[in-house]
Amino acid sequence: MVEFKLPDVGEGMHEGEITRWLVKEGDFVTRDQPVVEVQTDKVNAELTSPATGVVNKMFFAVGDTVEVGATLYVIQPEGEEEKKPAAVPPAAPRQARALATPYVRQMAREMSIDLDDVAGTGPAGRVVESDLIQYAERKKAGPTPDNRPKEQEAKTEAASVKPLLLGESEERIPLKGIRKKIAEHLTKSATIIPHVTHVDELEMDAVKEWRDRIKEYADRKNIKLTFLPFFIKAIVIALKEFPTLNASIDDETNEIVLKHYYHIGIATDTEDGLIVPVIKHADQKTILELAAEISQLSFLAREGKLTLDQISGGTFTISNVGPIGGLQATPIINHPEVAILALHKMEPRMVVRNWEGVIRLMMNMSLSFDHRLIDGVTAVRFTNRIKELLENPNLLFAELR
């Protein structure tokens, strides 16, 4: 029997996440054949088999986080007969030592709890923080045989009791992959930047009329023309006039970086989560060019084929949640940018013009900005300018390059 233990493939890593099994239990593998793919904080590595033989047992599933040194799978090498006694499961790794993160181990030591006595409810039977707390509470309640179940019993008991805990059922999904990246990034943005959100509405009739007039022309060129390119144009013009909105703060050097390039990120919803493809040099592109690029980028985003270059380097982000619905929002800025504009649902609304109630096509927009750099008045002037340009597309036309 050859046990394959997770090696430290990334220079000083402690754990890795199983991202893919390339074989199944019972499969025959040859020496140096890739068996499992592991993602660490440094590399994504295919781990190859040290021997030729049959993969007898795999101890972890895709998505499990495994500590360095834990046995991932066992191979019955070719030519080595399975001995009878070995048929009894050869010391499964989690029996050798309970699985837990260093944090939980530390906690267990402080609470004087032996991890091997605790039934783990985490992935692959891993002992998690709540298991320790529950264990300690049960222990406090008194050492009756009932509330000191052995590990295996506790597991089956937990499984059968769970559905009866009405109203308190929960599911634990490991935070990983893109979702984890999003979580980390948003935490960083929200922690560093003092956010303020300012909301305004704009009248879309004029720009809609304009769009409808050139839509056929765009169709002929096979370009899907939405309102977004008009917004991008108006935003870029406004950004040039209010340079602090197209900037970032370099915390290390204590400098404000005003950017003279206009890379506009478009928050895009994909199956895996939110991705922000970036339109580079948006100020130098025509409305139709922008429309074509938006279609292409959102297609690539949904196919998961964007390159790193296509999702980085943005200077300002637009979050177009309008098609889904909603009145207003407090979007979180895409750090190190300093502002983000959310566009909401466009709908006919009753508004007052010349002291009369009329119906107009209205849309709300919410601008979150970094209050360290941008004063409230500047932010309002910025959205006022966008509003002015879009409500009077002739002005927009005059400013186009």
Add this chain to the structure above:
Amino acid sequence: MMVYSENQRKSFDETTISADMYQVLSEQGDLLSSLDGKIDDSLMLHMYEKMLLVRLFDRKSVNLQRQGRMGTYAPFEGQEASQVGSALALSPGDWMFPTYRDHAAAIVHGQDLYRIFLYWMGHVEGSICPEGKRIMPPCVPIATQMVHAVGTAWASKRKGEKTASIAYFGDGATSEGDFHEALNFAGVFKTPTIFFCQNNGYAISVPFEKQSASKTIAQRAAAYDIPGIRVDGNDIFAVYLMVKEAVERGLRGEGPTLIEAITFRYGAHTTADDPKKYRDQETLSQEWREKRDPLARLQKLLQKRGIWNEKLEEQWLAQMNEQIDLHLEKAERYPKADPVGMFEHVYAEMPWNIREQQEECRSFFKKDVKIS
């Protein structure tokens, strides 16, 4: 020195730097010029055989690292022609200063495979080279070996020995001070040093154009008045012929040569690096493999000359795999590496301060630190 006036003055934009590179064997496996008997059929086969061996060795090493049987490893697949070609151009007694990625060169110059396995398993014995060979331990600090290579070449010259020194380094090393110091010194003393740069385009993650405004690395030789040659680093003939000429020049007393071999590593910087984070790894790697692979190119020529067939290759592969396995077994039979060994070969005789450090290190490990 002459003077020139305004109307003879060249404009600032006028430049004479060329980015062209020397090639002998085209990507399609055709000879672009006659070899004049400098490379015969048996040498061609030998070149191919060596490239095949080191490629297998390299792949095996990555696998061993991925199985936890070896520490971090720096793969060189893609750079075989540069390393094998340059090493074959040397005489057995020439000094070699490899980096951590130049095992192919070291193997061709006479290093045993098991020593290289040992090196990456953490054994100091991995740095020992066979008796009579002058292969220095792989240099991990960047560019420091270049000045050493100038030193040994200068010493050889003063002793009247007919030996040259070759320093291997990457494009990243050319931004270090040691690179310039070495070139300057070698130029002044006309030492028989070959500065062999494998420009694989990336200093770990930094592409060359972000590293330097120089168009080429070879052009920097001009500043020290030594020849700077740019060759196709995936063309083993071009590399071999240029290095050979540089060695002969050096031994004639004409001084050092800087050779820039343009190549590409297919894989990561090391097994602890993920190239997808800084370049379009799949596309780039595939493009180089398909268009410029050093082995495929030579294989085409060998096939055209009727001296290669698949059966021969299979035979070689079987022999080589067996050879690699034997060396691996030998390396894995070594007792586990002892960390205090790292103090042992700093000086011929250990001074008191190093001994003190060794003792301190030993008592640290004696405490049997348990890492949970």
